[in-house]
Amino acid sequence: MKILRLLLISLYLSSCASICKIDSFEIKTDSSTIKIADSEFTCKKKEDFIKSAKLTTKAIYSEQFLTELRNYIKDSITEGPHKKAWENLNADNIVMSMKKQINGTHVDTYGGIKGWWLSIFYGNIAFDGTKNGPIRYNRIPLRKRTIPQISNTLAHEVAHRIGLKHPHSDTNLEIAKKEPPYVIQDIIERLVKQELNKIK
Numbered sequence: 001m002k003i004l005r006l007l008l009i010s011l012y013l014s015s016c017a018s019i020c021k022i023d024s025f026e027i028k029t030d031s032s033t034i035k036i037a038d039s040e041f042t043c044k045k046k047e048d049f050i051k052s053a054k055l056t057t058k059a060i061y062s063e064q065f066l067t068e069l070r071n072y073i074k075d076s077i078t079e080g081p082h083k084k085a086w087e088n089l090n091a092d093n094i095v096m097s098m099k100k101q102i103n104g105t106h107v108d109t110y111g112g113i114k115g116w117w118l119s120i121f122y123g124n125i126a127f128d129g130t131k132n133g134p135i136r137y138n139r140i141p142l143r144k145r146t147i148p149q150i151s152n153t154l155a156h157e158v159a160h161r162i163g164l165k166h167p168h169s170d171t172n173l174e175i176a177k178k179e180p181p182y183v184i185q186d187i188i189e190r191l192v193k194q195e196l197n198k199i200k
Contacts (some may be wrong), residue, residue, distance in 0.1 A: 017111065017139050018043040024106075027054050029061040032099070037106035042139055045150070049107065052150040052192070057102055059191040060155070066095045068187045082178035085167055089180065097162040098155075098184075105158065111139035126153045128160040151192040152185035159184045 020043040027034045034057050041049045059065055069091035077086040118124035119140040127136045135157045137150075145153070164180035176182055 017109075017143075019109065020046045022046060022050065025050065025053075027057045029058060031061065032103075034103045037104050039106040039134065040108040041137070042109055042142060045142060045145075048147050048150055052147045052154060053105075055147070055192045055195050056151040056154045056188055058195070059151070059188045060095065060098050060102055060158075062191060064191060065187060066091055069094060069184070072183055072187070076178065080178070081168065081172075081175050085165055085179040089164070094159075094162070094164070094180070094184070098158055101158050101161050105154075106134045107137060107154075108134040109137045109139045109142065115140045126157055128157040147196065148189045148192045152189035155188035156181045156185040 019040050022036075022039040022041055024038050025036055027036065036053050036057075039049075073086065073089070073091055077083050115138045119138055124138050125141050125145075126138060135154065137153065142150075159181040164184070166176040166179035166181050168175035168179060177186075
């Protein structure tokens with residue numbers, strides 16, 4: 001019992017992090033000005049999140065995102081168990097909804113025993129939370145995530161907030177990865193990587 005208590009305390013302490021406030025900021029796209037609301041994030045990853053939010057928003061607003069999503073739907077959901085998750089969805093409506101939903105987004109984090117438990121046993125990286133609440137990043141995996149990976153999480157959770165699901169995530173992750181939130185996060189991560197390579 002004593003060993004378990006010590007283990008839990010050490011896990012909790014190792015998940016603690018300095019938390020910094022992020023004041024709201026605006027992102028200008030070709031057609032709109034998007035606002036990311038006041039947020040809280042681990043201090044070490046604060047600048048990464050700000051850069052990630054800007055790149056994610058620009059990727060969602062890009063013609064390339066729409067084109068790639070259209071092509072995926074046209075070429076990849078004709079058959080298979082992932083097909084049901086795409087029923088009655090089209091790329092134009094998804095992108096339009098994501099553009100609206102990203103505006104006003106705010107984030108925070110969680111850690112502690114809960115963070116360790118959900119990370120180790122469920123692979124949890126974030127929660128989309130309530131409709132008007134923050135997207136909550138798990139601080140345990142966050143420590144090692146890059147800007148494109150932070151972007152893919154943001155896009156994945158925004159996709160959940162517009163009602164998109166991956167029903168096979170608890171039973172078969174390979175199928176779930178072909179369902180809307182995972183496909184969207186992969187496209188966004190790729191677009192963010194491309195932008196970062198241009199900056200270098």
